[in-house]
Structure formats: structure tokens, C-alpha cells
Amino acid sequence: MASDDLSTRISDLGRSLDSIEAVADLPKLRSEIGELEQQVAAPDLWDDQENAQRITSQLSAKQGEVDRLVSLRSRLDDAELMLGMAEDEGDAETRQEVAGELERLARDIATLEVRTLLSGDYDPRDALITIRAEAGGVDAADFAEMLMRMYLRWADRHGYATEVYDTSYAEEAGLKSATFAVKAPFAYGTLSVEQGTHRLVRISPFDNQGRRQTSFAGVEVLPVTEETDHIDIPEAELRIDVFRSSGPGGQSVNTTDSAVRITHLPTGIVVSCQNEKSQLQNKAAALRVLQSRLLERARSEREKELNALKGDGGNSWGAQMRSYVTHPYQMVKDLRTEHEVGNPDAVFDGDIDGFIDAGIRWRKKTEAQA
Template sequence: MADEQSVTAEELDGLEQRLKAVEGYLHVPQKRELVAELEAKSAAPGFWDNAQEAQKTISQLTEAQEDVKGIDTAKQQLDDARAALELADETGEEDLRVEATHEAASLKKTLSNLELSSWFTDPMDHGDAIVTITPGQGGLEAQDWCDMLFHMYLHYCERKGWSTDVNDAPQAEVIGIDRATFTVHGKNAYGMLKAEQGVHRLVRISPTDEKKRRQTTFAGVEVLPVLPDDIHVDVDPKDIRVDVYHATGHGGQGVNTTDSAVRITHLPTGLVVTCQNERSQLQNKEFAMKILESRLYELEKQKREAKLDELRGPKHEIGFGNQIRSYVLYPYRMVKDLRSGVETGNVDSVLEEGDLDPFIYAYHRWKADKEQKV
């Protein structure tokens, strides 16, 4: 008897339509021409005379090759699934039906990865990210919530094979942390993590309330791109104030005997950046300036987008403001994204294991659909 979960011809038709759509998004015929052109260029004499330009060409070639290879792989998986399913229908061999279902599952994964690439149109989407988590309303609870989110994201980065540098995560006096800033290094880190920017809401029984009352807590997540070397943001030294202080560890204890922690205030905008996890004051200042430059870059980008929005006319959003996701631990257990509608009752897999891909993929799919309708 056939497995009820076996793939059907109709499902394969749907996957074929997804494949055609992705092939169009990625402009694969043009990518094939580009691959041939760049391969010829990279094989030409003197190609490596300008190492910096050569590296850019190789990166562009690799990216185009990955898209073309992904489409070719998906087409082969679709062909294999159809062939196995047709043979299963003809012969009644259930092993062939299982094979078809397996190939269809592999095709779905391939398409999800290809769709993700098609959604990342900003060149910075493919690079590293700076993530900052700050407590919102909720007092001590918000500091604990900030710490929970911090570890959730570290687990997520570990799952993705990304490396992280913790730039600033001082312990709060009673519970949790005052804030967290960390840099994520990995392919598509910024593009993926952009989905997490906004306000995250936690509902649970308060661990600090003797009466065990339900508490609602908020924390904000900011995601910035690490600016590539060819993008420079001019910061006038007269516009910044640099303060140094003792770096603090667990429980507010000093972790060294020098004033190595750095706080930079950008006077015209009021932006404040702190960094204390590097070994020297110079290193902390360098990292803090990188974060400040990324924030100033995003600020200018937002100003430009706001001007374009004024020209387009008023926008009417239906939602919860900047609140993007709710994590409910009591009276029931559920994590729900308020944009895409994706939800799960397996709260531990999200908070303790960093299983965020279902939410992040769904967000990008929701965003792409929304932009197509505009």
C-alpha cells in the first residue's frame, strides 16, 4: 500500500512552476552567458596583475556559477522524481514511489535555497552582519529576555556554520544583560538576519515575581551590514566623543585593570556605540567605529527611502507597529511571527536551539510576495 505522504504528479507540477519562477528571478540564461564571459576573462594572460580586480571577478564568477548549478541541480531532481513516479505507477513498485518522494523533498530544499538567493538583491545581503539587542519595556524581565534572545541567536549562527564575535554584552546587576552587540561572519548573514529586525515580545510567568504573575516583556533587535572595504562613511572627529571605562564581566566585576572599554557618541545624531570585549582600548575603538559607520550608513539609507515614500504617497500598514514576533510561554506555548503568520508550539527548539530558519525563510517569502503586489 502506498505511503499517504508519497509525492503526487500534481505536487511535482507545482514544484516545476516554482522552478520556472526562480529561474526567471535569477535571470539564469543571462547568468550562463556571464559565466562563459568571466571564465574567458579569468583565463586571459595578465588577469592576476591587478589582484583586487581579479578577486572581484572571481567572486562574481563563483556567485553566477552557484546560481546556474543550483538551477541545473533542481531540473535534474525534478526529472528524476517524475521518472521514478511514472515507473512506480506503471510497475506498482513502492520503492520507486519512495525514491520519487525523496527526490521531491531534495528538490524542495534546493528551491528554497534558490528562492532565498533571488530575494537577496542588495549586494550587502551576502555579507556579514552586526546584531544589537536592547531591553525594552519590562524592567529586570527585559534584561533577562535580552539575554535569552542573545543566546538564541548565537545558537542559530552555530547551526548555520557562521562564526560570531561578541563585541559588547555586559551582565546586568540582577538578571540578564544590559545589551548585546555581536558581529556575524558567514554567507548571506546580513540578508538572512534582516528578518529579525524589530521588536520581540515575550509572555511568561515572571521568574522574579514572588506572586508568579504573568509578565509581558519586550526587546529590540537591530541588524546592520558590515560595510565592505570599498564603502567609506566619513565621520568628522569633531562630531564624536570618545569615553573610556573599565570593562565589566559577570556580575559587574572588572575583567581587567585598564580602562579598555570604549563608548563613542556621535554628537549630531545622538547615536551611541559601546565595545568592551576586545583586549585593548584601540581594538575596542576600532570595532566601535565600524559599528557607528554602519549605523550612519543605514541612517542615510533610511532618509533616502523616506523621501521616496513621500513621493509614492502615504503607506497604510496593518499590524503591530515594529513588533514582529511573539514568544508565549504561558498560558500556552507558542512562537508566532506576526508578519508571515508562521507559528510553532515547539518553543524550546526556537529559544534553546536557535531553530529560526522556518521563520526567516517565511519572512523573506512574505516580503517578496508583498513587494510584487505593490
């Protein structure tokens, strides 16, 4: 690539980064980081462990966001400096290095640019994810556990905090269901495009005859409730049951009845939490999950009313949204966006940014056409 083309590329990437920095509002982010650092320094911070974890998680996420933007700007400045030196010295090898770095920068900036498309009311919030095994027996339960690991690995790759609230293990292998939170700015807006039915096609490791098996798992993504949501749940509407936590194969992992199951009687919604140490902590966590489900129920009902007024009887989201195939060929394909890769192992190890970015762009385009 000629030096003039590289200079133009640097200018284009600089404008994209300017736009991202404006949306992120770096001065505001740094101000919020300063306030959170003061709260973290308070000697009584850990008197309220739940609040302390929330504050430290927010600080880590916001600092990570600033660090990513600062790093991208520094890399772009370094590339411009290297290009200038290459031109002065007629160094073709350095010019090639700059071209490679600009390609990497373009991918990284495009990923952050997707954030500017997240403008929903709940998009900035933490995400509450529930994964359930569906059709496919033990393979579906195993698939549900694979998906949980995939999302936890994705969060770990980005330095996002996670908290597992409940894991219900299947008898032979895998999970019946699991609920966990991803704590990061815009986690809900980012991960909400993962909601739907996921499909796995593979040679079943649980079939003695080595036959191909198709199994399904459902992913639900909700925004975590905040104090401003004001969801009042009268005690009379709740049935609270306590039981012993269980691990794989149904074995008891606790000698006391610390796990909590809450049933919301008017709606029939059932939530449980067994991963905290005390019954009180599990009850508080289960109530947070219930509030998120009720919040989403209210949002969904409002959306249906608006769609009815617009003459749109249903939404544009299909239930089955992604296929993972490991036999007879290797492929993961999103059925809405057509985004496709040929390395399922990498995807199951948390490499899903391409699918998430394509999903967000697809949703924005779909909304604009509605």
C-alpha cells in the first residue's frame, strides 16, 4: 500500500476514533472513575459487601473502557509516527509493518464503534443471562454448559466481572439451567442480541453408536434492575422455599438449607439461587433476578402495545438464531445476519465478538426499516 493511501487510512481511523471518544465522553468517564476511586478508598467500604462489589466492578469496567480508548489512540499516533519515519528513510519494511498495524486497528476500532449503536433505555446496564437445555436430552444439557462457558470466557477475555447466581445440574452431564450476571457498561445492550434458541449438530459423545445428534439450548438476556426501577413486589405475592444446594449428579454440596426458590404467584415466574453462602444472600440474589424478569415482562408488554398501535402484530426476531456444527463439517452460522466462521472451538472458547457486532448492526438496520 502506498504511503498516501496509508496516510488517508490513518486520517479515516482518526475520525472514527474521534466519534467513539465523543460518544464515550472521556471527561465524564474520568470524572466518574475519580468518584468511584474515592468510594473505594473509604475505610468502611467492605462493611456492605454487595455495595462494595458493585462499586469495584463499576470502577474496573470504566477504567477498562478508558484504557482501551487511550491504547487505541496511542497505537494510532505511533503508526502515524512510524509512517513518517518510513517515508523519510524510504523504509519499505517499516511501511509494511504500519499497514499491518492499521488493519488490526481498523478491526479493534470497528468493534468499539458498535457501541455507538446501543441507544436503548436499558442498553447501558449489566446483563442477566439464563441458559436452559431444551430438546436433545443429555446432549442439550451438555450444550447448555458449553454455552455458559462460552459467555463466561467471552467476559473474561474483556476483563468483565461475572457472578453466577444459580446452576441446576442435569443427572448425567451438563446443566438443566444456569443464571449469571455480566457486570460491565453496556453489557445488556451488547449481549441482548444473543437471546434466542441455539442449535448444536455433532457426533454425540453420549451415544455408544457414534450417531449424529441435534440439540438445542435457549438463551435469555435481561437487563439487571436498578434502584430507580421501583419494582414493588408485595410479600403476599411470593412463595419462598428453601432447600439444600446440589452439584453435578444431584449430590448435596451443602449441609444446610441455604438455597432459595422464589415463586411469583401472579405471573408464575420461578427463580432460584444456590451459589451464595447464606440463605439471606441467596434470597437477595433471587429477588434481583425476579425483579429483572418482571422488568422485562413490563417492557415486553409495552412493546407489544406499541407494535399493535403500529399495526405490527409481532417482532422481527426469529426464535432459532445460531447453528453450531462440528459434523460433518466445521461451522458456526448466525441465521439472522449470515455471519459465519469455520472454527467452532474458538467460538466455544469465547471468540464471539464478530457474531455480537453483526447482531447489533443487524438489529439497528432492522429497527430503522420498521
